[in-house]
Amino acid sequence: MSGEGHAGERQFSRRDFLKLATTGVAGVGLMGTAGCGGEGSSSQSNGKVKLQWWDYWSIPSQVKGQKALLKRYMKTHPAVTAIDTQYVPFANMDQKLLQGAIAGKVPDIAQIDDASQQSLAATGLCADITDQIKSWGQVNEFLKAPWEICRLNGKYYGVPWTSNCLVLWYDKDALKKAGVKPPKDWGELKEAARKLTTSKRSGLALSAIHSEEGTFQWLPFLWQSGADIPNIDSPGGRAALQLWVDMFRDGSISHGALNWTQPDVAEQFIHRRTAMMINGPWEIPSVKEGAPDLNWGVALLPKGKQRASIYGGENLMITTGSKYPGTDWDLIRWIKEPENDKFFQKLTGNLPSRKSELSEDYWQKDPVRSVFAQQLLVAKPRAYGPKYAQISNVIQDAMQSAITGQNSVAVALSQAQKEITPLLPEPMRKK
Amino acid sequence: MVTQNRNPARLKGIWRGKDQGRVRRLGEYLFVAPAVVFIVLLMIYPLIYNLYLSVRDVNVGTFLSGNAPFVGLQNYEQVLGDPTFRHSLLISFVFTGASLLFQFIIGFALALFFHRPFPGNGVMRSLLLLGWLLPLVVSASVWKWLLDGDYGVVNYLLQSLGLVHGRQYWLTNPDTALGGVIGANIWLGIPFNAVLLLAGLQGISESLYEAAKVDGAGGWQRFRYITLPQMRPVSLTVLLLGFVYTFKVFDVIFIMTGGGPATATTTLPILTYNQTFQFFTFGTGAATATLLLIISLTLSVAYLLLIRREEAT
Structure with a gap:
């Protein structure tokens, strides 16, 4: 990064600042800028800015990665004297942010799960950064999926930070022994899983738990069938659920999967209790460490009518209560610059979402990373409006009641459809 | 000053x-x-705030802005008309009833056992309390593993005894999941029951038993006509506290099944949690919480009336 470009950025950010103050984007945002008008501009020269930052990184490589990234920023931005990071457990982040907002104690920037973005935006917790993003003008250089979820009613409330998606992992030795090749479509998946199942090992492991993780794992199959949540009760939806039900019935998937989180699924794989699993790139370090002699590979998720996977990841959001929205945006934009982004994604083992980064050898030539990078291109986001959590809960009920035989697939999905339709945003509803 | x-x-x-x-x-x-x-x-303010939330349409859009419209009893109507609520209410009563019944019977039996002197009594009694002292996260996780379908010890034992064939997925089978969490909760509640009941037993005057012996009463008769009636007030207290405590149990179920499979173990506290912290429908969540409170409160009042009658006689 050249010093010249840097100065340019600063000017740019100051202009943003003024724009924010004059157009008054988001009521509180305005108050924030007006309140620290002097402070804000001095923060660019010799004032002191201390940012509060909440994140939920817990894996050591990720914690270290974030620390290194923020340190790098502060080195080139002496005006920001400190970025106080606070760890909040993943499961508590939304709740903590809401509680913090009531008490008037929110950080300036928070890391949130992409699936929470739209509902948090609907609470008014996330600053509207539409203008900043438009003048930045780089959205088109990224994949579409991550930005789709940052948007609500045509406005932007967050920025995608790290990306991931689900792929099929397999134990090469187990497949070789059973004479099976990595399955390419649903038919092959079913057959391979059955052939790989022994008394000591299941063919496939996945998470069908009664939480967002269960929905996260099933949605790719729904999309592969050509159906979508708004028409979940359709031939495609029924086929996708039936596929899972069949694999549970014939023993290819253990019924324990109804209570497994995704890390639990990885444990199964590590201890060779399953020949294949569906999981994301965040499990790479634990699989490598837990089973150094396991000969494993990854493949694209088997195809239904079409290829699909699910987009997951972390977003960065500026809170409406932030004291330094201008600095916040400057920091986030800096983080998304290709050099800094690559630096962080490589340290933490996540995927970038900028197309130019994804096309580099680091993500294209490596046998594992290349599969994730390729799968990410067909990964769909969970952008179903602020009531997604409720929709997801309905899907979990339908999924589990069909797998355990409480309901037939048809009954489970027609019930789900009735509950889901009113929860969807108006334009998505189908009759 | x-x-x-x-x-x-x-x-x-x-x-x-x-x-x-x-x-x-x-x-x-x-x-x-x-x-x-x-x-x-810490008690009155949250209670009032909860009541306040329960009569307003507080959802994601209106929570922070603070301008949630007043909707009267609409949240309550919605909750009471929802089949999910009625289902959860039933599950809650089954969970609480079964837990209390077995906790009390087993607790009582243990109390009688520890009431007689025997070598090692004190040590055993302290050990009994260990289960009660363990953090719930720990005991619930251990129970989750014990009941695991693939590697659980419970399956192993039952299979070795020839009682079950094949793998039983206790916590993911809708027919047995509720039984599984009840079993864990009974185990958790036994020490509490045993210790309080033991204190009650120790409070019964020895002279009553001696007099009965002189009159020729046998062991069963002494239990039936002295121990049981004398234990009435303590038992009532234990059962009431047990009810209030068990009716709001959240962590055990949340850790073991998360309310699943489907809704098989979704008790009222789990439902309230989902409504409030998963769906952000704070209004209906608060209404459910209030209903939960009313049920516990009704029982407490009934208990106070019972006690008063008891003291009057």
Whole structure:
């Protein structure tokens, strides 16, 4: 990064600042800028800015990665004297942010799960950064999926930070022994899983738990069938659920999967209790460490009518209560610059979402990373409006009641459809 | 008090006549103050806030803005009309009823056992409490593993005894999941029941038994006509506390099944949690919480009335 470009950025950010103050984007945002008008501009020269930052990184490589990234920023931005990071457990982040907002104690920037973005935006917790993003003008250089979820009613409330998606992992030795090749479509998946199942090992492991993780794992199959949540009760939806039900019935998937989180699924794989699993790139370090002699590979998720996977990841959001929205945006934009982004994604083992980064050898030539990078291109986001959590809960009920035989697939999905339709945003509803 | 110390002349005056009583009363109030402040801040305020939320349409859009419209009893109507609520209410009662029944019977049996002197009694009694002292996260996770379908010890034992064939997925089978969490909760509640009931047993005067023996009463008769009636007040207390405590159990179920499979173990506290912290429908969540409270409160009042009648006779 050249010093010249840097100065340019600063000017740019100051202009943003003024724009924010004059157009008054988001009521509180305005108050924030007006309140620290002097402070804000001095923060660019010799004032002191201390940012509060909440994140939920817990894996050591990720914690270290974030620390290194923020340190790098502060080195080139002496005006920001400190970025106080606070760890909040993943499961508590939304709740903590809401509680913090009531008490008037929110950080300036928070890391949130992409699936929470739209509902948090609907609470008014996330600053509207539409203008900043438009003048930045780089959205088109990224994949579409991550930005789709940052948007609500045509406005932007967050920025995608790290990306991931689900792929099929397999134990090469187990497949070789059973004479099976990595399955390419649903038919092959079913057959391979059955052939790989022994008394000591299941063919496939996945998470069908009664939480967002269960929905996260099933949605790719729904999309592969050509159906979508708004028409979940359709031939495609029924086929996708039936596929899972069949694999549970014939023993290819253990019924324990109804209570497994995704890390639990990885444990199964590590201890060779399953020949294949569906999981994301965040499990790479634990699989490598837990089973150094396991000969494993990854493949694209088997195809239904079409290829699909699910987009997951972390977003960065500026809170409406932030004291330094201008600095916040400057920091986030800096983080998304290709050099800094690559630096962080490589340290933490996540995927970038900028197309130019994804096309580099680091993500294209490596046998594992290349599969994730390729799968990410067909990964769909969970952008179903602020009531997604409720929709997801309905899907979990339908999924589990069909797998355990409480309901037939048809009954489970027609019930789900009735509950889901009113929860969807108006334009998505189908009759 | 500080100002009084600063002015000895005034202090002298205060200690004379009428003022003396007032100061003493002030002292008494000061002793009560911490408890009052504690109750108001940590119990009354949240309670009122919860009631406030329950009559407003508080959802993601209106939570932070604070302009949630007043909707009267609409949240309650919605909750009561929802089949999910009725299902959860039923599950809650089954969970609480079955837990209490077995906790009490087993607790009572253990109390009787520990009531007689035998070598190692004290040590055993302390060990009994260990289960109660363990953090719930730990015991619930252990139970989750014990009941695991693939590697659980429970399956292993039952299979070795030839009682079950094949793998039983206790916590993911809708027919057995509720039984599984009830089983874990019974185990968790036994020490509490046993210890309180034991204290009750120790409070029964020995002379009653001696008199009965002289009159020729056998072991069963002594239990039936002395122990049981004498234990009535303690038993009522234990059962009431047990009910209030069990009816709001959240962590055990949340850790073991998360309310699943599907809705097989979704009790009212789990439902409230989902509504509030998963769906952000704070209004209906608060209404469900209030209904939960009303049920517990009704029972407490019934208990107080019972106790009063008990004391009157």
